[in-house]
Amino acid sequence: MAPRNFAALIDQEGVSLLEYRSESGGFRLLDTRRRSQHFESVEEAMDNLVSMLDDMSVRNATLSIVLQHFGSFFHTLALPPASPEHIRPIIQREVQRSFNVTDAAIAYATGRSLDRPDSARAGGPGMRQTFVAGAPQHVVDAIQARLPKRRIKVDNLTVVPEVFRRLYDALDGSQEVTALLVCLPNGPHIAFFVNAVLELVIEPPIRLAGEPPIDATVIVDQLERGAIFLRQQAHGAVPTRLLLSAPADDYDALESTIEARTGMHVVPLGRDIGPPESMVAVGAVLASRHADGLDLFPRPPAFEERLKSAMSGPGLITTTLATAAVVAAFWAAMQILGVRREQQSLQDVQTRVERAIPALATARQSAQGRERIASIRNALRDAHAEKTSIVSMMSAVPTGPQAATQLDSLHIVRVVEGVRTTLFGRAAGPSGPTAMSAATIFYRRFKSASGLRNVAFESHFLPHERTTSSSRNFEELSFTVSGLSPLGGK
Numbered sequence: 001m002a003p004r005n006f007a008a009l010i011d012q013e014g015v016s017l018l019e020y021r022s023e024s025g026g027f028r029l030l031d032t033r034r035r036s037q038h039f040e041s042v043e044e045a046m047d048n049l050v051s052m053l054d055d056m057s058v059r060n061a062t063l064s065i066v067l068q069h070f071g072s073f074f075h076t077l078a079l080p081p082a083s084p085e086h087i088r089p090i091i092q093r094e095v096q097r098s099f100n101v102t103d104a105a106i107a108y109a110t111g112r113s114l115d116r117p118d119s120a121r122a123g124g125p126g127m128r129q130t131f132v133a134g135a136p137q138h139v140v141d142a143i144q145a146r147l148p149k150r151r152i153k154v155d156n157l158t159v160v161p162e163v164f165r166r167l168y169d170a171l172d173g174s175q176e177v178t179a180l181l182v183c184l185p186n187g188p189h190i191a192f193f194v195n196a197v198l199e200l201v202i203e204p205p206i207r208l209a210g211e212p213p214i215d216a217t218v219i220v221d222q223l224e225r226g227a228i229f230l231r232q233q234a235h236g237a238v239p240t241r242l243l244l245s246a247p248a249d250d251y252d253a254l255e256s257t258i259e260a261r262t263g264m265h266v267v268p269l270g271r272d273i274g275p276p277e278s279m280v281a282v283g284a285v286l287a288s289r290h291a292d293g294l295d296l297f298p299r300p301p302a303f304e305e306r307l308k309s310a311m312s313g314p315g316l317i318t319t320t321l322a323t324a325a326v327v328a329a330f331w332a333a334m335q336i337l338g339v340r341r342e343q344q345s346l347q348d349v350q351t352r353v354e355r356a357i358p359a360l361a362t363a364r365q366s367a368q369g370r371e372r373i374a375s376i377r378n379a380l381r382d383a384h385a386e387k388t389s390i391v392s393m394m395s396a397v398p399t400g401p402q403a404a405t406q407l408d409s410l411h412i413v414r415v416v417e418g419v420r421t422t423l424f425g426r427a428a429g430p431s432g433p434t435a436m437s438a439a440t441i442f443y444r445r446f447k448s449a450s451g452l453r454n455v456a457f458e459s460h461f462l463p464h465e466r467t468t469s470s471s472r473n474f475e476e477l478s479f480t481v482s483g484l485s486p487l488g489g490k
Contacts, residue, residue, distance in 0.1 A: 003060045003061050003062050003153070004019060004058055004060070004061045004062075005019065005020050005021060005022065005027075005061065005062050005285075006018065006019050006020075006053070006058070006061055006062070006063045006064070007020065007063070007064040007065075007066075007281035007282065007284045007285045008049055008063060008064070008065050008066070008281060008284075009066045009068065009184075009277050009280045009281055009284070010042070010045050010046070010049065010065060010066065010067050010068065010070075010143075011039075011045075011068040011069055011184070011185070011186050012038060012039050012045070012068075012069045012070065012186065013036065013037075013038060013039075013185050013186045014034055014035055014036035014037060014039075014185055015034065015035050015045055015048050015049050015052065016032070016033070016034045016277035016278070016280070016281060017032070017033045017034070017049065017052050017053070017281075018031070018032050018033075018277075018278050018281035018282070019031040019032075019056070020282075020285065027285065029273070029274065029278065029282075031056070032274060032275075032277075032278050032281075033052055033056075034277060035048050035052060036185060041070075041142075042067075042070040042139045042142050042143065043142050043146070045070075046142060046143055046146040046147075047146065049146075050146055050147070053152070058152070059151060060151045060152075061151070061152050061153070062152075062153045062154075062155050063147070063152050063153070063154050063155065064154075064155045064156045064158075064281070064284035064285050064287070064288045065143065065154060065156065065157045065158070065284065065297075066158060066159065066160060066163055066280050066281065066283070066284045067135060067139070067143075067157060067158070067159055067296070068159070068160050068184070068186065069186070070135065070136075070139050071101065071135055071136040071139055072133075072134070072135040072139070072159050073095070073099050073101070073133070073134050073135070073159070074131070074132070074133050074159050074160070074161040074162070074201055075094070075095065075098060075099075075131075075132040075133075075134075076129060076130065076131055076132070076198075076199075077091065077094060077129075077130045077132060078114050078127040078128070078129060078130070079091075079127065079128060079130045080126070080127055080128070081110075081126075081128060087108070087130075088106075088108075091106060091108055091130070091132055092104065092106065094132075095132065095134055099134075101134065101136055103136060103137040103138070104134040104135065104136060104137065105134060105135055105136070105137045105139075105140040105296050105298070106132060106133070106134040106296075107132075107133050107134070107158075107293075107294040107295050107296050108130055108131060108132045108133070108294070109130070109131045109292045109293070109294055110128050110129070110130055110131075110292075111128065111129035111130065111131060111197060111198075112128070112129055112195075112197055113126045113127070113128050113129075114126070114127045114128065114129055129197070131161075131162070131165070131198070131294060132294075133158060133159045133161070133162055133294035133296060134296065135159075135296055140157065140296055140297070140298065143157065143297075144297065144298060154297045155285075155288040156284060156285075156287055156288035156293060156295050156297065157295060157296045157297035158284060158287050158293065158294050158295060158296065159294065159296075160182075160184075160189055160280060161191060161198065161201040162283075162287055162293065162294040163280050163283030163284055163286075163287060164180055164182070164189070164191040164198065164201070164283065165198045165287075166283050166286035166287045166290065166293075167180075167269070167270070167279065167282070167283040167286065168180060168191075168193055168196070168198070168243075169196070169286075170286050171243075171269060171270055172243060172269070173196050174193075174196065174241075175195050175196050176240060176241060177192070177193070177194050177230075177234075177237045177238060177239045177240060178192070178193045178239060178240075178241050178242070178243060179191070179192050179193075179223060179226070179227075179239040179241070179242040179243070179264060180192070180193065180242070180243045180269065181219065181223070181242055181243070181244050181245070181246070181254075181258075182245045182246075182269070182276045182279060182280065183213070183214050183219075183245065183246040183247065183250065183254070183276055184204075184213075184276050184277060184280065185213050185277070186204055186213065187203075187204025187205065187213050188204055188213075188214065188218070188219045188222060189201075189202075189203065189204060190202040190219075190222055190223060190226050192226060192227075192230045192234075192237075192239060194230075194234045194237045199230060199233065199234050199237070200226060200229055200230050200233060200234075202222055202225070202226045202229075205218060205222065214246065214247070214250050214254070216253060216254055216257040216258075219254065219257075219258070220257060220258060220261045220262065223242070223258065223262055223264075224261075224262065227239060227262075239264055240264060240265065241264055241265040241266070241267060242258060242262075242264045242265070242266050242267065243267050243268075243269040244258070244266050244267070244268060244269055245268070245269040245270060245271075245276045245279045246276060247275055247276070248275075251268075254266075270282070386414060386418075386419060390412060390419060390485075404427060404428065404429070404438040404441075405425055405426070405427045405438050405439060405441075405442045406425055406426045406427075406428075407423060407424075407425045408424045408425055408426060408478075409423075409424045410422070410423055410424070411423075411424070415484075417484055417486065418484055418485050418486040419484070419485045419486075420482065420483070420484050420485075421450075421452065421482065421483055421484075421485060422480060422481070422482040423446070423480065423481045423482070424478070424479075424480055425439070425442065425478070425479055425480075425481075426462075426476060426477065426478050426479070427439035427442065427459075427476070427477055427479060428474050428475065428476045428477075429474065429475055430474060430475070431475055432461060432475045432477070434475070435461075435475045435476060435477050436459065436477065439459055439477060439479040440457075442479075442481075443455075443457045443479070443481050446481055447481075447483070450483065450485070451485070452483030452484060452485050453483060453484045453485070453486065454483055454484050455481065455482070455483035456480075456481070456482045456483065457479065457480070457481055458479065458480045459477050459478065459479035459480070460477060460478060461475065461476070461477045462476045462477060462478060
């Protein structure tokens with residue numbers, strides 16, 4: 001069964017759905033439906049669209065979508081010619097700066113060359129008009145998530161200004177400076193064309209509660225304000241005519257008011273197509289038939305793009321690794337065949353090992369006993385060596401005149417390298433040099449006799465005192481001698 005063809009306008013104030021059939025001369029409208037209500041989120045709007053498709057018993061269909069509001073936007077930029085990998089980051093930064101959208105899904109198309117006298121004088125590349133459409137990524141994801149279960153193929157997801165571009169090309173295409181006005185339920189949309197190229201777009205003004213969506217005074221104010229912007233942007237271009245799509249009940253009043261206030265000649269736009277919502281839906285179908293259309297719906301890359309990405313840059317590394325992985329998997333499969341051949345023999349060996357485990361346990365116990373005895377012997381040998389080192393060190397402590405040097409205490413510590421010994425003593429003399437000389441003599445005798453390694457000597461004078469029993473002055477200092485005695489004197 002051939003799929004049915006639909007186009008939809010999704011807005012915060014309602015959903016319009018149009019069914020059409022392609023024919024040799026274009027397409028024929030079969031049915032138009034609208035559900036008008038305020039939607040708080042795009043998920044709620046999409047649920048209503050799916051409900052309308054269910055009411056029409058749609059199970060296999062193609063769908064072109066026009067998104068209005070929900071954070072969607074349209075922008076024009078003047079950019080030099082460059083490859084997509086250079087242009088897209090520039091557009092993303094400009095979108096973030098202008099619309100404060102950090103996770104935008106964007107689509108862009110390059111238009112005509114712009115006259116830039118400054119670029120011509122500098123000899124640089126000519127600037128080109130670039131059309132940009134976008135929406136928050138979560139909005140696009142929500143639209144995508146609501147459709148696959150019903151076998152609905154999305155031909156296009158675009159915004160209203162892109163629809164205006166396609167409608168103007170298909171229904172008019174005049175080189176005359178022209179204004180286009182489409183009155184939708186959410187307000188009047190205005191666009192200006194210069195030399196058949198979209199130059200400026202003005203979205204509906206903010207409408208307060210209770211205000212009608214179509215107000216001739218507001219529309220004329222918007223047209224006059226847009227004409228001023230157009231003259232500034234397009235080197236003095238002035239619109240002389242207006243293409244109008246409005247509900248039948250409001251068309252005549254708008255036509256007469258616009259012609260009287262602005263002087264522009266009003267021409268109907270697609271009156272045979274139907275109301276403005278149907279007009280926009282038709283524009284979505286036209287946009288889906290252009291290769292350079294602004295399509296926000298995520299698409300898998302084409303085979304050529306995937307091949308180019310796979311054979312260049314980081315993709316080449318990924319492709320190489322994937323190829324290596326395939327080769328490795330094939331080699332592993334071959335090895336598994338060999339492993340299976342050895343599996344039975346390995347099981348036999350395992351059985352023999354399990355039978356030999358009791359005998360191995362007895363041998364292990366015997367080895368552990370010998371290891372324990374050897375550790376006891378090593379401990380006794382270390383203790384004997386430690387004792388020998390201490391005795392050797394103690395016998396090396398020199399003795400001297402009691403009035404010259406005096407040993408106060410001895411500190412011995414067992415360390416990994418051996419025995420670390422620290423002696424604390426005092427030396428006295430009638431003068432400081434004499435006391436220092438006595439302490440130094442003690443240090444040198446002890447160092448030469450003890451055989452200690454890394455011997456260190458420290459000293460400091462004690463507070464000065466006078467004795468009452470003698471008229472002579474005595475100086476006293478404390479000293480420390482430390483060193484390492486390896487076990488066994490080694």
